[in-house]
Amino acid sequence: MLSLKFIRENIDLVKKSTIAKNIDFDFDKLLKDDESRREIIQKVESLKSERNIINKKIALKENIEKNIDLMRGVSKEIKSLDSTLNELMKNINNDLLYIPNTIDKTVPIGEDESHNEIIKEWGKKPDFDFDIKGHLELCELHKLIDFKSASKISGSAFPLYTDIGAKYERSLINFMLDVHIEEHKYKEVIPPFLVSSSSPQTTGNLPKFKEDMYYIELDDMYCIPTAEVPVTNIHSNEVLNELDLPKKYVAYSACFRREAGSYGKDTRGLLRLHQFNKVELVQFVKPDESYNKLDGLLLDAERILQKLNLHYRVVCLASGDLSFSAAKCYDIEVWSPFENKYLEVSSCSNFESFQAKRGNIKYKKEIDQKLDFVHTLNGSGLATPRLLVCLLETYQNKNGSICIPDVLKGYLNINKIKSK
Numbered sequence: 001m002l003s004l005k006f007i008r009e010n011i012d013l014v015k016k017s018t019i020a021k022n023i024d025f026d027f028d029k030l031l032k033d034d035e036s037r038r039e040i041i042q043k044v045e046s047l048k049s050e051r052n053i054i055n056k057k058i059a060l061k062e063n064i065e066k067n068i069d070l071m072r073g074v075s076k077e078i079k080s081l082d083s084t085l086n087e088l089m090k091n092i093n094n095d096l097l098y099i100p101n102t103i104d105k106t107v108p109i110g111e112d113e114s115h116n117e118i119i120k121e122w123g124k125k126p127d128f129d130f131d132i133k134g135h136l137e138l139c140e141l142h143k144l145i146d147f148k149s150a151s152k153i154s155g156s157a158f159p160l161y162t163d164i165g166a167k168y169e170r171s172l173i174n175f176m177l178d179v180h181i182e183e184h185k186y187k188e189v190i191p192p193f194l195v196s197s198s199s200p201q202t203t204g205n206l207p208k209f210k211e212d213m214y215y216i217e218l219d220d221m222y223c224i225p226t227a228e229v230p231v232t233n234i235h236s237n238e239v240l241n242e243l244d245l246p247k248k249y250v251a252y253s254a255c256f257r258r259e260a261g262s263y264g265k266d267t268r269g270l271l272r273l274h275q276f277n278k279v280e281l282v283q284f285v286k287p288d289e290s291y292n293k294l295d296g297l298l299l300d301a302e303r304i305l306q307k308l309n310l311h312y313r314v315v316c317l318a319s320g321d322l323s324f325s326a327a328k329c330y331d332i333e334v335w336s337p338f339e340n341k342y343l344e345v346s347s348c349s350n351f352e353s354f355q356a357k358r359g360n361i362k363y364k365k366e367i368d369q370k371l372d373f374v375h376t377l378n379g380s381g382l383a384t385p386r387l388l389v390c391l392l393e394t395y396q397n398k399n400g401s402i403c404i405p406d407v408l409k410g411y412l413n414i415n416k417i418k419s420k
Contacts, residue, residue, distance in 0.1 A: 001358040002099055004034055004092065010102075017102040020109055020319035025099055033092050040085045047078050097207055101354040103319050104291075104328040110318035116331070117318070122302065123311035125335050130398040134338035135389040136269040139165065141400055142417050144392075147269070157259070157274040159385075164417055169277065171411035172384050172391075173252050176279040176304055180381055184300045186250035186281060191230035193254055194221045199233040202359035204325030204351075214256045223256035227280035228378045235284060236359040240374065242366045246285040246293060250381065253278060270385040271343070277384045283377040284361065287353065290375035291328075294350045298330050301346045301381045307407045310390055311335040313342060327352045332382070334390040343386040348379030 007014050011027065018025050054071045058064055108117050139145040144165025150158045161169045180186045200206040200222055205213060214223035224230060231249050240247070255278050270276075281300060285293045298314065305312045317329045326349040333342035353373040356362070362371045395403040402417040409415055 001096055001354065002102070003357070004096070007031075007099070008034060013102055014099065017319070018100055020103060021100050021322055021324070022111060022320045023100050023324070025095075030092065030095055033088060033095075037085065037088055037092065040081050040088070044078055044081050044085070047074050047081070050074055051078070094207075097201070097358075100324045101204075101327050101351060103322060104350070104352075106316075107322065107328050108316060108318045111320040113318065113321045115318035116315040116321055119314040119316050119330065121311070121313040122306060123309065125311050126337055126394050128337065132338055132393065133396060133400065134269075135336075135392045138392045138396060138400075138402060139269070141419060142402070144168065144417075145270070154275075157272065159270060159273060159275075164412075164414075167412060168408075168417075169384060169388065171408055172387065173277060173279060175408055175411055176381060177250060177252060179304060179307065180250040180279065180281065180300060183303070184248075184250075186248045186300075189231060189234070189249050189251045191224075191227055191234075191251050191253060193224050193230075193256075194219075195224055195230055195233070196221060198236070199229050200225075202236055203229050203232050203355055204323075204358065205229060208324060212258050214258060224253060225257050226255050226278060226378075226380075227251040227253035228282060231280065231282040232355055232376055232378070233359060235361050235374075238361060239371060240284065240361070240363040242286065242363050245363060245374065246283050246289070249282045251280050251282070253280065255383075270389050271339075273385055279381045279383075281348075281377075281379045281381040284356075284363075284374045285377060286363070287372065287375050290350050290352060290377065294328070294330075294348065294377055297377050297379045298332075298348045301332055301348055301379050304382050305332065305334060305345075308387075308391065308405045310387075310394060312345075317347075323347075323349065325349075325351050325354050327354065332380075334387065335394075336386070336390050337393045339389075339393075343390060345382045345387045345390075346380035349377065351376045351378075 002014060008031065015027055051071055051074045054067050054074065058067045058071065108115055142164065143162060146160045146162050150160035153160065177188060181188050197206055197220065200213065205225060213225055231251050255276050257274060259272060259274060281297055283293055283297060312332055312334045315331050315333060317331060322329055329347055329349040331344050332346040334345050336343050352375050355376045356373040361374050363374050364371055391405065392402055395405065397403065400419055404412055404415055
């Protein structure tokens with residue numbers, strides 16, 4: 001969250017970032033409320049000073065009745081102003097929750113994804129000498145996912161993985177966790193999948209994006225849209241030691257998203273779901289190291305795709321495609337042969353101190369023991385649905401069988417998925 005002081009002193013930067021993210025906000029109203037707030041505080045301080053003077057006169061028994069009446073009048077006015085100030089601060093603090101993070105100077109400016117910049121590509125697009133099948137046909141052929149039964153159970157966009165399909169999904173998750181824990185030295189956690197409202201407020205999902213979240217009214221709880229939400233809040237309202245940074249966590253979770261703004265977008269098969277699985281990477285780092293750590297986190301996520309030998313590219317998101325909370329973000333997009341396009345499987349973001357300020361996550365500096373807010377990073381490492389789409393399509397054979405990537409053979413205990 002951006003402070004009033006920061007906004008006031010950097011109003012042009014904040015306005016520019018907000019406009020660049022395609023977000024509307026009435027800064028004139030906020031600044032007017034802030035000016036009223038400061039005027040009220042100044043008036044209250046003046047009245048308190050006046051009340052102290054009156055109290056001293058009463059103590060000296062000067063015009064006792066008159067001064068008591070004056071003190072009562074001053075105290076009543078202070079109480080009224082305090083009430084006005086409390087209500088004003090309530091409105092200001094609520095408004096501050098709707099102001100997005102500022103963008104890093106290296107972020108390309110553009111209104112949508114068409115302005116994203118391709119940073120790099122890895123591997124080659126697969127070539128086929130036969131007419132390939134899409135993931136839906138492959139799933140049906142091998143009975144990997146039962147979309148019909150899932151729809152009967154929960155409605156559309158909820159997959160039911162079956163038999164080898166369920167084992168493939170579980171193997172992918174275990175493989176990714178093992179790589180991040182053993183090779184990249186993340187600490188594994190399994191977080192709650194339901195959270196109170198303070199947790200998504202820390203990460204920036206609330207209040208602005210409430211319509212995209214599943215809410216359980218009876219318990220005032222939210223289903224998590226990503227493990228980023230509970231894992232980032234592990235250290236909310238805490239002061240960390242500088243020597244303990246960076247802190248690196250990896251977590252598997254199911255993710256729940258209403259996808260309220262996705263109408264008209266491709267919702268076939270696994271391409272867009274209300275529930276899906278993801279392995280998430282979260283880091284708490286020192287501010288002067290956060291962009292170097294972001295590059296490292298990106299490489300950690302990329303390494304999964306390299307081990308799976310899938311062609312992918314990395315794009316730097318333009319301002320209009322950037323999330324509410326992020327200062328900078330890289331997307332990793334994997335090539336889908338049948339869809340003939342790249343599919344996003346990871347977003348790696350630096351939130352700088354935006355989330356830390358909302359969640360009150362600080363660290364103590366060794367050199368002077370002063371407190372400062374940490375920077376938070378997160379990235380998918382990776383999300384499974386579109387990853388599975390690309391794996392099935394990339395590794396398919398002419399006879400309809402599907403080869404298993406070498407790194408997954410030990411998890412699945414088979415070399416190939418064959419028709420039954």
